[in-house]
Amino acid sequence: MARVRKAIEEMNYVPNSSARSLRVGRTRLFGLIISDVNNPFFPELIDAFESLAAAHGIGVIFTHTNYELERLDSCIRRMIERRVDAIAIMTSEIDERFLRQPMKLGVPIVLMNQRQLAARYPNVLVEYATGYREAMDHLLFLGHRDFGFIAGPPQLSSAQDRKAAFKTVSQAHGVHLGPERIVAGDMHVEGGRSAMRELLARSPRPTAVLATNDLMAVGALQAAHEAGIRVPEDISLIGFDDLPIASMVSPPLTTIRHPRRELAARAFALLQNALQEGNALPELILHPHLVIRESTASPARRRRR
Amino acid sequence: MARVRKAIEEMNYVPNSSARSLRVGRTRLFGLIISDVNNPFFPELIDAFESLAAAHGIGVIFTHTNYELERLDSCIRRMIERRVDAIAIMTSEIDERFLRQPMKLGVPIVLMNQRQLAARYPNVLVEYATGYREAMDHLLFLGHRDFGFIAGPPQLSSAQDRKAAFKTVSQAHGVHLGPERIVAGDMHVEGGRSAMRELLARSPRPTAVLATNDLMAVGALQAAHEAGIRVPEDISLIGFDDLPIASMVSPPLTTIRHPRRELAARAFALLQNALQEGNALPELILHPHLVIRESTASPARRRRR
């Protein structure tokens, strides 16, 4: 008898999780929504989230919005149909409208850096200013005084947050930034390249340029190469994110490392916590830090006004 | 009555897919197993697979082995517990042992480029030789005669397949490659860099180097930079895969584009087909093609033996 049972188990038996879910009311499935897998910002986040989930016996079902806000709705809907236990929405653009259904159904959600929604929805916050403070300390110490900033598109809140943080930090350091020092790009390589071309035409030319993300910093590097301007001898360059490419280009980029793994871990912990309906987790803010590589150096001596 | 029902539907109702799956015996869930999300080879594949699935109302549950063969077993097991309808195993290393359970349970699987298993398991095959043929035509036309090849580790079958394809094509072109022309790397940037350093020390120094993947080609580029050797003026360089970084480095890499989206689409089609138990899909082999950018040029004139 027992032998038969054992044999059955050893041979074939795998519990049917649909049946169990139906009975128990939990699927042990989390949803993860991101903007775009092809954006090298996300893989590490996905990796960290999925590894953590696997370690807890939780599966991850995963969709992306491709930056289209409307697709977020169908992403969330699909997750709810699958009866995921909780959803991590790691896109930078979010419409509160779409959040109502999961909230109503009691499906915990967590957002990434949605400051305007932080009071009403669980959120993992990253304090960009910390990274910019370290970057400015570094550049000022090297002797830079003329800065340029490659911003992102006006409608992208994460880009605007970064710009605001940079401005605040600059002011605190007594650095004045006229509007002609800030050029917007499209967050991709190409946008960084054209923004850099504009910045290089300014007079006085900035001796240090910060880009809102590494992709644009890579573009900026290309623009400098093309113009015969050496990095870091003629101009220093700092990115943001610390993507794998940041250390693959020449020179390897000094950049501000976005704590993606910590972000994923925190999102996961918040969701787990919400499900266990214990006490709320203590508030926690993540901080990006400067990673110094080879794209920054002291500015070449030259005449100043 | 009808009004009540309608109201209910409009307000809250979302069908419970666990219940439906239990009843119907299908989950409309596919499993996707890859080696490593952080490897930039995979995001585009994931993207294509997931988009296709979403368009068919199928969800994707996704795990990675982190290159550890043993983890493939638990990946497959988890998918089977979730009762996925089918599994795409897109890792380059596979142990047939782990494939028995899904086969026994009648869960269709599809593999990526497992030539040794192609007779017994559905497989998406990529004919590497096509890409190498185009690459060699290009290099020979430019006037190159001394080649170097950065291979991958001996135990990685995909790397060995590429090397074998390259050798076959070289021979067909009457190019002889002594063992000292082939150096192995680790498939990452660092391995490409050190392999290139060795190749640069050879005499006669190769005028053109092909790397088994783009990551190593990027490393090779760095090694050339560090040695003060210009690409493409002093040495031509060709990668493989056409990762996003290939066009971000300077100079942008000439490389062989791996048809990742087509691979994903084909894998998806094979799985769908297996589920519909119609006729088998006609055999199809995918071909990578050369993408010419700026890392290749005619070799500088110099004395030859």
Add this chain to the structure above:
DNA sequence: CTGAAAGCGCTTACAG
């Protein structure tokens, strides 16, 4: 302590 029964929310085959 053990074992049979009820029920989770669907779909579908069947009775009326």
Add this chain to the structure above:
DNA sequence: CTGAAAGCGCTTACAG
């Protein structure tokens, strides 16, 4: 054509 019933495979509360 319509509507009530059975059953998918689990888990758990309950009877013995």
